[in-house]
Amino acid sequence: MITDKENMAGVKRREGVTLAWRHLSVYARVKNKKLLAKSTTTYKKIIDDVTGIIEPGNLVAIIGASGAGKSTLMGCLAQRMSGDMVMEGSVLINGRQASGMNTRGISGFMHQEDMFRGALTVSEHLHFLARLRLDRRTSIAQRARLVDDLLRQLGLEHCRHTRIGAPGPGQRVVLSGGERKRLSFAGECLSYPPLLFCDEPTTGLDSSSALALVRALRAMAIERRRTVLISIHQPGSHLVELFHSVLLLSQGRIAFMGSTDEALAFYKLNGFECPSSYNPADFFIKQLAGSKTSLKEETDAEKLCSSYSQSDSFKRVQDKIESEIKKSSLSTSQEFKIELKLERRKGPRWLTKLFWLWYREMLEVARNPHVQTIRLFHKIVLAIVVGLCFTGTLTLDQKGVQAIQGVLFMLVTENTFSPMYAALDYFPHQLPLFAREHANGVCTRLQFYISAIASMTPVLTLEPVIFIAVLYFISGLSMSLNAYILSNIAVILCINVSAACGIFFSTVFTSIPVAMAYLVPFDYCLMITSGLFVKLSTLPWHVSWIRYLSWMMYTNEALSIVSWQQVSNITCETHRADLPCLNSGEEVLEKYSFSASNLNCDFINLFILYLTFHILAFIFFFFRSNRVS
Numbered sequence: 154m155i156t157d158k159e160n161m162a163g164v165k166r167r168e169g170v171t172l173a174w175r176h177l178s179v180y181a182r183v184k185n186k187k188l189l190a191k192s193t194t195t196y197k198k199i200i201d202d203v204t205g206i207i208e209p210g211n212l213v214a215i216i217g218a219s220g221a222g223k224s225t226l227m228g229c230l231a232q233r234m235s236g237d238m239v240m241e242g243s244v245l246i247n248g249r250q251a252s253g254m255n256t257r258g259i260s261g262f263m264h265q266e267d268m269f270r271g272a273l274t275v276s277e278h279l280h281f282l283a284r285l286r287l288d289r290r291t292s293i294a295q296r297a298r299l300v301d302d303l304l305r306q307l308g309l310e311h312c313r314h315t316r317i318g319a320p321g322p323g324q325r326v327v328l329s330g331g332e333r334k335r336l337s338f339a340g341e342c343l344s345y346p347p348l349l350f351c352d353e354p355t356t357g358l359d360s361s362s363a364l365a366l367v368r369a370l371r372a373m374a375i376e377r378r379r380t381v382l383i384s385i386h387q388p389g390s391h392l393v394e395l396f397h398s399v400l401l402l403s404q405g406r407i408a409f410m411g412s413t414d415e416a417l418a419f420y421k422l423n424g425f426e427c428p429s430s431y432n433p434a435d436f437f438i439k440q441l442a443g444s445k446t447s448l449k450e451e452t453d454a455e456k457l458c459s460s461y462s463q464s465d466s467f468k469r470v471q472d473k474i475e476s477e478i479k480k481s482s483l484s485t486s487q488e489f490k491i492e493l494k495l496e497r498r499k500g501p502r503w504l505t506k507l508f509w510l511w512y513r514e515m516l517e518v519a520r521n522p523h524v525q526t527i528r529l530f531h532k533i534v535l536a537i538v539v540g541l542c543f544t545g546t547l548t549l550d551q552k553g554v555q556a557i558q559g560v561l562f563m564l565v566t567e568n569t570f571s572p573m574y575a576a577l578d579y580f581p582h583q584l585p586l587f588a589r590e591h592a593n594g595v596c597t598r599l600q601f602y603i604s605a606i607a608s609m610t611p612v613l614t615l616e617p618v619i620f621i622a623v624l625y626f627i628s629g630l631s632m633s634l635n636a637y638i639l640s641n642i643a644v645i646l647c648i649n650v651s652a653a654c655g656i657f658f659s660t661v662f663t664s665i666p667v668a669m670a671y672l673v674p675f676d677y678c679l680m681i682t683s684g685l686f687v688k689l690s691t692l693p694w695h696v697s698w699i700r701y702l703s704w705m706m707y708t709n710e711a712l713s714i715v716s717w718q719q720v721s722n723i724t725c726e727t728h729r730a731d732l733p734c735l736n737s738g739e740e741v742l743e744k745y746s747f748s749a750s751n752l753n754c755d756f757i758n759l760f761i762l763y764l765t766f767h768i769l770a771f772i773f774f775f776f777r778s779n780r781v782s
């Protein structure tokens with residue numbers, strides 16, 4: 154077993170915390186959207202005036218039928234409620250009002266549905282979590298030992314180098330359900346938090362895996378004096394024996410809280426005797442899920458809840474809470490912080506976290522090479538097809554002017570639309586996992602956002618470089634080295650602005666189809682004002698401002714300038730004076746309302762658009778992730 158000394162270098166052993174809650178009610182905010190009238194909000198009561206206490210060294214199980222409110226109560230106690238929930242009453246840690254920051258700082262939360270980055274191996278997942286969550290003074294050797302010990306203790310050693318895998322279409326799940334649960338538990342055990350919440354940890358496990366997991370939880374509670382609260386559907390009798398206490402929940406109310414024997418005695422007192430051959434948990438749930446026989450009559454569950462609120466067991470709970478509050482009033486808030494070891498904890502440095510988050514994202518990109526390979530293959534094939542269409546047409550005469558502008562426009566469109574639509578999926582897809590990691594203190598919103606963008610940038614740089622190289626080579630477009638480099642910079646900026654715009658739309662709208670519905674007309678406006686279809690100086694005043702938002706226009710102008718500014722003689726095939734003839738690159742630029750002096754401005758404007766889209770996207774991401782978490 155790993156000792157606390159090894160776990161947190163320099164940090165003294167934690168004494169454990171007492172979690173209590175008084176008159177706690179939780180409501181779900183339900184918005185009733187109406188088509189033509191103002192939408193209204195109603196509140197649905199999910200947890201109804203509950204009071205309870207859990208002391209250190211105890212493993213307590215919330216037992217109740219499906220929909221009883223187990224997950225909601227646990228989320229509320231752990232201060233990890235979803236944004237549409239409202240809480241009333243108080244949650245106390247060591248007798249003091251718990252704040253979200255304090256609770257999350259000292260607790261771990263194992264969710265009902267596990268979520269991982271499927272491309273990582275079991276060992277990598279734990280190593281990353283250790284780097285992102287443990288005290289910065291934990292040495293590399295200590296971290297490695299901690300991970301090794303956890304893998305051994307939880308029977309995950311045989312799959313330490315196995316990829317976790319991900320469920321879903323086109324994905325492969327490699328770890329079994331039980332291994333995923335144990336891995337999820339291992340992640341929470343890394344820092345051995347004084348408070349551990351596990352929402353349905355045994356769901357989907359066979360009885361022996363469930364037993365092993367609950368035994369590990371019990372051992373953690375006893376040996377390390379941790380406070381462990383789990384919710385469980387229908388535990389087998391061999392599991393019930395392992396709980397120090399059960400919290401029986403029915404429709405958001407507590408029907409009993411205490412040891413299993415006390416619960417059986419309480420039930421008996423209320424006229425419900427558990428047959429000796431029965432699993433107590435099944436018996437409890439059977440009564441809790443009982444239905445009304447008439448409108449006036451109380452259900453068995455309601456009777457039990459009312460009886461419990463008058464019982465001696467409930468009074469004892471109240472007395473314990475009172476005594477906790479009294480004890481806490483004797484200490485100062487500084488002493489409280491010291492008690493929780495909050496002030497001594499030194500999390501990883503901001504930039505260190507950012508680096509590991511970025512590294513993890515890059516590993517995911519590298520581990521999914523087929524996605525990148527398909528994208529690169531698509532680019533190369535398209536560049537070849539476009540290049541072949543223009544072969545032999547890119548001459549310095551009147552027909553060549555149109556062909557060269559066509560090639561340049563292809564560069565713009567190909568590096569605008571596909572990256573923009575591809576980016577729409579990224580944040581909605583990552584948001585649930587981010588919300589969990591954020592609540593567990595793994596990363597801040599800004600760290601997550603920057604690491605995600607930084608991991609996309611290498612691909613968004615490589616793709617246009619390859620596309621331009623193949624297209625220019627096949628089509629035979631000749632230009633100076635300087636012009637070639639500037640073209641690359643313009644197109645790299647273009648693709649990154651497009652992706653930033655896609656990300657912005659994906660953070661504003663909750664669904665991808667809705668985002669697409671708004672993005673398509675926006676694209677058309679940008680394309681029409683890009684300079685190819687209509688002379689910009691002739692645009693009517695009410696739409697002419699759109700071109701200032703059009704990165705397609707800036708890129709088109711920059712590419713046109715670098716391609717034409719050095720050209721001084723364009724052949725005029727016709728000698729008829731009444732037909733227009735472009736004699737120089739300057740005249741070509743003039744035809745499209747472009748000016749050679751705008752080159753630097755185009756680059757700067759592209760960069761400003763890149764920053765603006767990301768800043769706006771981050772603001773929307775901030776508020777949206779708030780709602781999710």
Ligand SMILES: Nc1ncnc2c1ncn2[C@@H]1O[C@H](COP(=O)(O)OP(=O)(O)OP(=O)(O)O)[C@@H](O)[C@H]1O
Nearest residue numbers: 181197199217218219220221222223224225226237
């Ligand atoms: N955001 C919400 N809006 C409206 N109702 C909600 C919301 N979240 C939960 N509920 C309702 O609250 C009740 C309790 O839900 P909760 O998930 O806490 O139950 P549970 O006991 O954990 O169920 P299970 O064992 O099936 O996971 C359910 O009836 C559920 O439909």
